Amino acid sequence: MGAHRNRMPIRATARLRVFLVFGGAFASLLFWMSGSSAQDAPTTKPPTFYRDVLPILEQHCQSCHRAGGIAPMPFETYEETRPFAGAIRRATQEKSMPPWFADSNVGQFSNDPSLRPAELATLAAWAEAKSPAGETKDARPSRRRTESWSIPKADLVLKMPQAVALPASGDIEYTYEIVPTNFKEDRWVQMAEVLPMLRSNVHHAVVYVRPPDSNWLRHAPVGVPFTASTLTDPEDRRGAHWTDSDVLLVYAPGSSPDAWPEKMAKFVPAGSDLVFQMHYTANGHAASDQSSIGLIFSKHAPEQRVLTLQLTNDHFVIPPGAPDYRVEARGTLPNDATLLSFFPHMHLRGKRFEYNVIRKKTRADGKPEYEIEPLLRVNYHFHWQMSYRLAEPRLLGAGTALQAVAWYDNSKANAHNPDAEAEVHWGEQTYDEMMVGFFDVAVPGGVDKQRFFIRKEEQQQVR
Numbered sequence: 393m394g395a396h397r398n399r400m401p402i403r404a405t406a407r408l409r410v411f412l413v414f415g416g417a418f419a420s421l422l423f424w425m426s427g428s429s430a431q432d433a434p435t436t437k438p439p440t441f442y443r444d445v446l447p448i449l450e451q452h453c454q455s456c457h458r459a460g461g462i463a464p465m466p467f468e469t470y471e472e473t474r475p476f477a478g479a480i481r482r483a484t485q486e487k488s489m490p491p492w493f494a495d496s497n498v499g500q501f502s503n504d505p506s507l508r509p510a511e512l513a514t515l516a517a518w519a520e521a522k523s524p525a526g527e528t529k530d531a532r533p534s535r536r537r538t539e540s541w542s543i544p545k546a547d548l549v550l551k552m553p554q555a556v557a558l559p560a561s562g563d564i565e566y567t568y569e570i571v572p573t574n575f576k577e578d579r580w581v582q583m584a585e586v587l588p589m590l591r592s593n594v595h596h597a598v599v600y601v602r603p604p605d606s607n608w609l610r611h612a613p614v615g616v617p618f619t620a621s622t623l624t625d626p627e628d629r630r631g632a633h634w635t636d637s638d639v640l641l642v643y644a645p646g647s648s649p650d651a652w653p654e655k656m657a658k659f660v661p662a663g664s665d666l667v668f669q670m671h672y673t674a675n676g677h678a679a680s681d682q683s684s685i686g687l688i689f690s691k692h693a694p695e696q697r698v699l700t701l702q703l704t705n706d707h708f709v710i711p712p713g714a715p716d717y718r719v720e721a722r723g724t725l726p727n728d729a730t731l732l733s734f735f736p737h738m739h740l741r742g743k744r745f746e747y748n749v750i751r752k753k754t755r756a757d758g759k760p761e762y763e764i765e766p767l768l769r770v771n772y773h774f775h776w777q778m779s780y781r782l783a784e785p786r787l788l789g790a791g792t793a794l795q796a797v798a799w800y801d802n803s804k805a806n807a808h809n810p811d812a813e814a815e816v817h818w819g820e821q822t823y824d825e826m827m828v829g830f831f832d833v834a835v836p837g838g839v840d841k842q843r844f845f846i847r848k849e850e851q852q853q854v855r
Contacts, residue, residue, distance in 0.1 A: 439518040440526025441470045447532065448514065449473065452490045452505050455648065460540030462591055462646070470525045477523035481516050491646065491776045495769035498746075500783040503648075543585045543649050546686030552668055553615040555682040558593055563821055564672040565619040568632065570602070570612060571666045580657035583688035584641040585649030590681040595671040595822065597643040599685050600635065604663035608637055614665070638841060639700050640666065641685065644737075646776035649686075656732075656834050657690045658698050673822070696834035698732070699841060703747075703796040703829040710741065710816035710825060715803040719827045720795065722750070726847045727790045729833035733781040734768050737828040740808040741800040741816060742772040747829055750793040764795070772798075774808065774822075785834065790848060796829030 439445060449457070449467045457467040467473045473480075483489035490505040507515075518524070552569045573579075588594035602608055609632070611625040612618055620632035640658055641650050652658070660666075668683065705721040736745035747767040755761050768780050788794075804812040810823040818826060835844055 438521035438524060439514045440524050440530065441473065441518070442526045442528055443530035444514050444526075445473070445518050448507070448511050452507060452511075455542055474523045474525075477519040481519040484512055484515050491773070491778065493771045493773055493776065493778065494780055495771070498766045498769045499780075501780045502783045503779070503781045540587060541585055541686055543583045543651070543686055543688060546583075546585075547689050548687045549684055550666060550687070551684040552617075552682050554617060555589075555680040556617045556670065556672070558590075558672050558679045558681060559674055560676055560678045561674045564674060565621060566632070566820065567617050567619055567670045567672060568609070568612065569617050569668045569670070570609065570614045571668060572614065573660065573664050573666060575660065575662045575664060577662050578693075579660045579662075579687075580690040580692075580694055581640065581650075581660060581687050582654075582657045582690040582694075583649060583651045584658070585686045586641055586643035586683060587686065588643060588681065588683045590679055592675050593672050593679060593681055594643065594683065595645075595673045597671070597683055598669040599640045599642070600667040600669065601638040601640050601658075601660050602665040602667050603661045606637065608635055609667065636841070637667070643683075644777040645774070646778055648779065652694075652698055654690075655695045656698050657694045659840075671820070693837060695837055696730070697837050697839060698832055698834055699729075699844065700830055700832050702831070703794060705796075705798075705827045706818040708818065708825075708827060710800050710802045712813045712815055713803050715801050715805065716743065717800045717802060719798045719800070721827065721829065722793065722795045725788055725790055725792045725794070725833075726845050727835070727839075729788055729835050729844075731767075731782060731786045731788050732832040732834055733779050735777070735779045735830040735832075736768075736770055736772060736796075736798070737777060737826055737830065738772055738774070738798055738800070739822050739825045740774050740810060741802050741806060741825055742774055742798065743801040743806075744799040745770045745772050745829065746797050747831065748795040748797070749788075750795050752793070779832075788833075794831075796827075798827045798829075800825060 453467050455461070456463040457465065459466050459468065465472065465476065467476070467480075480489075484507055487506070490507070492504055492506050494501060494504070550571050550573065552571060554569065556567050556569070558564065584599075586597045586599060588597060607627075609628050611628050612623060612631075620629050623629045623632060638659070640660065650658070666685065668685075670681070670683065672681065703721040703723050705719050708717075708719045710717045710719075734747055736747075738745065746769040749765040749767060751763040751765070753761050753763060770780070800816070802809060802812060802814070802816055806812070814823075816825045818824060
């Protein structure tokens with residue numbers, strides 16, 4: 393998603409490198425897909441599609457493999473699925489599908505879609521039995537979907553008012569479009585999903601919240617596409633590359649919508665605008681895009697407000713041919729927060745990413761030493777930019793030191809590498825690189841971003 397310094401990430405200060413930024417944390421929606429996915433033990437009869445396979449597909453595959461989904465083929469009916477029985481068997485046995493890139497030895501995550509051994513055995517046995525259909529009466533009621541959306545029916549859908557014309561080739565500057573919400577009262581968003589019109593051209597989409605008292609992009613046009621280069625006001629041009637505005641949601645390849653627990657939500661003040669930031673890529677055909685966001689509101693003000701923070705390093709230089717180049721970022725939390733999930737972001741040279749808690753201790757000789765507790769380790773995959781939601785949210789105290797570490801493969805061995813002979817810097821386009829460790833936290837409902845980043849010593853000085 394070309395994470396950026398807004399371009400995306402918000403620029404770090406010397407004192408604090410943990411910031412609110414563009415969203416993310418790509419949350420899985422699997423938790424509301426009801427029912428068990430398969431029998432815990434294979435039956436003596438050959439598995440059938442309707443009785444045994446379809447529940448597994450609904451639970452683990454149809455979020456992508458469905459009409460309007462990001463996968464190239466749907467697996468919603470027997471006729472659609474049967475030709476791919478062997479491919480399904482191979483992909484699941486190799487564990488390349490469902491996609492999941494976290495090290496199983498570090499942490500537990502509620503949105504892990506990995507198949508259980510019994511489910512793997514069922515899919516394999518079904519393929520070996522020549523993929524019988526079985527009886528349609530054995531199928532349980534399917535989860536109802538709304539058009540191409542993954543979330544249930546939205547309370548509100550807001551579409552970019554004007555379509556964006558896209559060229560057939562060349563770099564495309566980040567494109568913005570401001571969409572008024574016309575909210576008469578504050579709203580709490582519990583679920584949200586960005587739905588691109590052209591998935592093949594949308595490299596990422598970030599939706600920001602612009603409160604009515606914000607001066608961000610205040611002279612920019614409303615309801616029409618614009619880029620930094622088309623703005624005439626110097627402050628607005630700067631704002632197209634830097635902002636401390638809250639992020640409502642981000643879409644990226646392989647991402648899932650946000651879905652927060654009942655007592656948590658993101659906040660949109662009355663009278664706010666939503667600012668769509670679109671990173672488009674050309675694919676050889678001229679086209680136009682008019683993306684939308686679907687919102688489901690909390691029925692009451694929640695106890696906790698969700699913020700998306702980041703650890704980032706935008707001052708690295710990856711040498712030509714380097715196969716395992718390391719980049720690090722650190723920061724400390726300014727106040728207590730409950731850690732919810734992670735979303736690592738790099739580009740095509742991304743190889744691995746990890747998050748750690750670092751504890752400083754003093755040895756007997758008075759010298760410091762550091763204890764590292766791993767929270768997440770990911771074998772990075774640019775085309776599946778996923779969030780990793782903790783199975784048990786974790787309270788982190790003010791002053792907790794967090795570390796993000798990324799490794800890059802700029803060698804010829806990396807099949808995705810655009811140019812192994814290039815010296816690579818931070819940049820917006822995919823042939824550049826980024827190092828952003830997003831993570832979601834929950835804070836008290838009455839605490840906004842500005843208040844959250846006031847440290848206790850600063851609060852004491854004010855008093």
